[in-house]
Amino acid sequence: MVARRKSGKPGARMTIGRALCYAFLAIVGFAMFYPFYYVVMYSVSSYSQVIGKGAILRPYGFTLDAIKNVLKDPNIYTAYGNTLFLAIVGTLMSLVATLLFAYPLSCHVRGHRVISFLVYFTMLFGGGMLPTYYVVRQAGLLDTLWSLIIPGLINPFYVFIVRNFFEATPNELKESAFIDGAGQMRVFVSIMLPLSMAVVATMTLFYAVGYWNSYFSAIIYIRSASKRPLQLILRDMISQSNAEDMGDFSTSDLTPTTMKMATLTVSVIPILCVYPFLQRFFAKGVMVGAVKG
Amino acid sequence: MRRGKLPRTLAQLWRDAPLYLMMVPGALFFIIFRYIPMYGIVMAFENFRMARGFLRSEWIGLTNFQKLFSSAFFPMVMRNTILISLYKIVIGFPFLIILALMMNEVRNRYFKKTLQTIMYMPHFISWIVVASLVNTFFSMSSGVLAQVTGQQIDWLVSPAKFRAVLVASDIWKNAGWGTIVYMAALSGISMDLYEAADIEGATPLQKVWNITLPCIWPTVLTMFILRIGGIMDAGFEQILVMQNDSVYSVSEILGTYSYQRGYVNAEYGFGAAVSLVQSSISLVLVALVNWLSSRSGEGRLW
Numbered sequence: 098m099v100a101r102r103k104s105g106k107p108g109a110r111m112t113i114g115r116a117l118c119y120a121f122l123a124i125v126g127f128a129m130f131y132p133f134y135y136v137v138m139y140s141v142s143s144y145s146q147v148i149g150k151g152a153i154l155r156p157y158g159f160t161l162d163a164i165k166n167v168l169k170d171p172n173i174y175t176a177y178g179n180t181l182f183l184a185i186v187g188t189l190m191s192l193v194a195t196l197l198f199a200y201p202l203s204c205h206v207r208g209h210r211v212i213s214f215l216v217y218f219t220m221l222f223g224g225g226m227l228p229t230y231y232v233v234r235q236a237g238l239l240d241t242l243w244s245l246i247i248p249g250l251i252n253p254f255y256v257f258i259v260r261n262f263f264e265a266t267p268n269e270l271k272e273s274a275f276i277d278g279a280g281q282m283r284v285f286v287s288i289m290l291p292l293s294m295a296v297v298a299t300m301t302l303f304y305a306v307g308y309w310n311s312y313f314s315a316i317i318y319i320r321s322a323s324k325r326p327l328q329l330i331l332r333d334m335i336s337q338s339n340a341e342d343m344g345d346f347s348t349s350d351l352t353p354t355t356m357k358m359a360t361l362t363v364s365v366i367p368i369l370c371v372y373p374f375l376q377r378f379f380a381k382g383v384m385v386g387a388v389k390g
Numbered sequence: 391m392r393r394g395k396l397p398r399t400l401a402q403l404w405r406d407a408p409l410y411l412m413m414v415p416g417a418l419f420f421i422i423f424r425y426i427p428m429y430g431i432v433m434a435f436e437n438f439r440m441a442r443g444f445l446r447s448e449w450i451g452l453t454n455f456q457k458l459f460s461s462a463f464f465p466m467v468m469r470n471t472i473l474i475s476l477y478k479i480v481i482g483f484p485f486l487i488i489l490a491l492m493m494n495e496v497r498n499r500y501f502k503k504t505l506q507t508i509m510y511m512p513h514f515i516s517w518i519v520v521a522s523l524v525n526t527f528f529s530m531s532s533g534v535l536a537q538v539t540g541q542q543i544d545w546l547v548s549p550a551k552f553r554a555v556l557v558a559s560d561i562w563k564n565a566g567w568g569t570i571v572y573m574a575a576l577s578g579i580s581m582d583l584y585e586a587a588d589i590e591g592a593t594p595l596q597k598v599w600n601i602t603l604p605c606i607w608p609t610v611l612t613m614f615i616l617r618i619g620g621i622m623d624a625g626f627e628q629i630l631v632m633q634n635d636s637v638y639s640v641s642e643i644l645g646t647y648s649y650q651r652g653y654v655n656a657e658y659g660f661g662a663a664v665s666l667v668q669s670s671i672s673l674v675l676v677a678l679v680n681w682l683s684s685r686s687g688e689g690r691l692w
Contacts, residue, residue, distance in 0.1 A: 201406070310515065313627055365519060379510075
């Protein structure tokens with residue numbers, strides 16, 4: 098009894114069961130990490146030296162030529178620009194629309210229950226791709242970058258996360274501001290928003306990642322090569338390198354495989370660099386909002 | 391009293407006017423891009439022409455549905471949709487919980503933190519990137535796996551093995567992220583319960599079974615209902631980029647079929663009929679599961 102108390106937190110001892118947990122988790126973690134590592138190592142390796150090496154752990158014949166080439170390729174360069182536009186402008190628009198829509202719901206304005214239900218219903222049922230396509234076409238958005246933002250402007254699930262987060266903020270703060278004569282907008286901007294940075298950060302990240310990764314709306318709405326986002330370029334490179342699955346026999350170091358790896362690296366790195374810094378917000382931002390669902 | 395009511399309502403609406411104004415952009419979005427397309431489902435009952443729109447296209451009743459239900463593809467597509475979803479649920483759902491329970495046993499803060507950062511990573515990349523990683527590792531001739539083991543296995547083109555690849559890559563991408571909800575539920579369990587169990591001399595497994603699982607049960611149920619709602623989807627974006635002609639017969643699902651016929655072949659009415667079947671079934675499923683779990687008194691969604 099006494100000895101057990103000394104070990105601190107209950108169940109802090111290293112048992113065989115716990116050791117197995119650590120081992121299993123280490124394997125899972127490795128399986129999730131290694132593919133990223135492999136791609137990065139491959140894209141900074143020289144093709145002639147890395148070919149046939151199997152599971153590599155370090156770069157072979159270190160070179161940045163492939164990465165540089167990707168960033169110079171006019172197609173990829175344009176696509177990168179389009180994706181950046183979506184990730185910045187789209188995220189901003191989505192974020193503002195979501196916050197503005199969720200705040201009144203959290204104030205329980207007249208009709209908030211009906212509005213919430215109507216929003217919730219869109220999560221369960223929808224018109225589907227073809228009627229939406231027709232609406233987008235009629236709205237004159239086809240083949241514009243706006244077609245990748247506006248038809249998916251708000252994620253209804255995020256509305257509820259944000260609403261619940263606002264609801265969890267103590268009411269006294271708002272009320273004392275009203276007594277001091279502040280208007281609704283002012284209370285929202287100067288009191289509620291600064292208190293909600295955790296959920297704002299989380300939503301920013303989720304929307305940005307969504308825009309960065311989305312490809313399906315681009316497949317159906319975009320025609321011009323100059324408006325294609327990065328993901329579509331990647332998709333073409335993949336089907337291209339699948340067609341040449343028998344292996345590249347070119348002598349140049351800039352083979353389709355190397356270029357594919359370098360493009361993957363270039364497309365994944367920005368997100369993987371940003372997200373760990375925002376990670377600490379997830380738990381707070383999402384959980385306060387999602388528990389009530 | 392009755393006389394005072396209307397002016398009071400008006401006063402309230404006037405006071406909240408700025409709030410309603412804030413909702414305008416969102417409201418327009420939901421009406422134009424969610425509710426009008428919902429009305430647009432009528433195209434499933436039409437010989438839909440883009441130039442005529444869903445108000446003026448020729449009404450053909452259930453013809454599209456008759457064509458769909460009598461098609462030889464329908465049973466295949468239906469079976470693929472349900473099977474792939476069930477595999478993902480049966481294997482993926484418990485795996486998530488086990489993963490969360492194991493992470494809950496980790497006491498070393500740095501190990502836990504690093505692990506979480508790594509495990510959330512795949513959630514943040516697109517299915518296109520995942521598909522190309524899968525190719526890089528599982529390709530029969532030049533894949534990393536083939537090079538390491540020296541065995542050439544046709545993972546990506548064999549109808550017998552392709553569904554396993556779909557399930558595995560789905561778990562790889564989403565398992566880590568999925569644990570967040572459970573980790574939050576687990577962190578809410580009071581330590582007193584475990585201390586009491588220690589005094590009673592409970593084994594670690596008994597503690598998991600008798601304390602941890604009952605405590606996170608409501609979360610498990612809620613997540614399960616949400617999962618059921620997604621059954622008819624089966625992972626459209628994933629399958630669209632990962633499937634190829636050799637595995638078409640085991641991977642074509644309602645979503646990809648609707649896309650292929652409706653969008654690629656421009657049979658808009660028929661495509662809309664396929665997706666109406668898909669969304670109706672999933673609505674019924676969610677309502678059913680929700681009703682069942684509200685009868686049992688826990689974990690209902692609404």
